[in-house]
Amino acid sequence: MDFATIGGLVIATAAVLWMQNHEGGTIGSILLPGPLVLVFIGTLGVGLMGGIMKDGIASIGTLKKALLGKVANPAGTVEILIQMAERARREGLLALEDAIKAVDDDFLRDGLQTAIDGTDPDELYEILTAQIQAKKAADKQAAKIFGDMGGYAPTVGICGTVISLVVVLANLSDAAALGPMIAGAFVATLWGVASSNFFFLPVQSRLMRLSGIEVAQMELVVEGILAIQAGSNPRSVAKKLQSLLPPGTAVADKKAA
Known part of the structure; x- marks a missing residue:
């Protein structure tokens, strides 16, 4: 599990609350139910309007x-592919049928099974790359929802401020209450801007980053499966796959047959 997003959210929120306290205000004065409901629920509503219910x-x-998502481990995938290449070299491609049952990666397991079934290499490549393209499209749409909400949230916050100012203008006769009412009016704008830049847009970036890592790993799997199907030397498979890993990614040193 990678806690970068949760940790970043906690740090950013703590910074806002610390500044509020440092400037002499109270934390409760910006944790008003009205602005919070409008910004988060309202932004969610307009975000849903831009897509379909399934989204x-x-x-x-x-x-x-x-x-809470776990970051993909390409090094572990390379190790599995090297082991499969060694076994296929010794015993033949059909010998992998039992071994792949223990593989947790669905894309890797299904791809190997397709290769074992005797699928033509060109057709296998087309099948696997089509799955990658489908994943890219799905991930892009998933991230877009949060990006859209990040764009809507500040405007929703301004709407909340306008609503509050309308109430203020309707109560000008109560001079003693004007200060707190005007201050409270801008809380919605605060949470609109903060939710956009501290939550929605970072979540979009996080999803796109995770998607990039996963897609790169899937592309690595395609190269490995095609090499195994072609009967390539395990040492050559290992060198090729390791060259595709991100810098600094370590793979256990295993002797290839």
């Missing part, structure tokens, strides 16, 4: 992924 339901899972 909105899927966004719940993508949010969980952004906050």
Whole structure:
């Protein structure tokens, strides 16, 4: 589990609350129910309007992924591919049928099974790359929802401020209450801007980053499966796959047959 997003959110929120306290205000004065409900629920509503219900339901899972998702481990995938290449070299491609049952990566397992089934290499490549393109499109749409909400949130916050100012103008006769009412009116703008830049847009960036890592790993898997299907030397497979890993990614040194 990678806590970068949760940790960043905690740090950013703490900074806002610390400044509020440091400037002599009270934390409670910016944690007003009205502005919070309008900004977060209102932004969610307009975000859903820009897509379809399926997108909105899927966004719940993508949010969980952004906050708690595990970062893909390409080094572990390379090790599995090297082991498969060694076994296929010794015993033949059909010998992998039992071995792939223990593989957790669905894309890798299904790709190897397709290769074992005797699929033509060109057709196999087309099948796997089509799956990658489909994932890219799905990930892009999932991230777009949060990006859209990041764009809407500041404007929703301004709407909240305007609503509050209308109430202020309707109560000008109560001079003693004007100060707190005007101050409270700008809380919605604060949370609109803060939610956009401290939550929605960072979540979008996080999802796109995770997608990039996962897609790169899938592309690495395609190269490995095609090499195994072609009967390439395991040492050559290992060198090729390791060259595709991000700098600084370590792979256990295993002797290839």
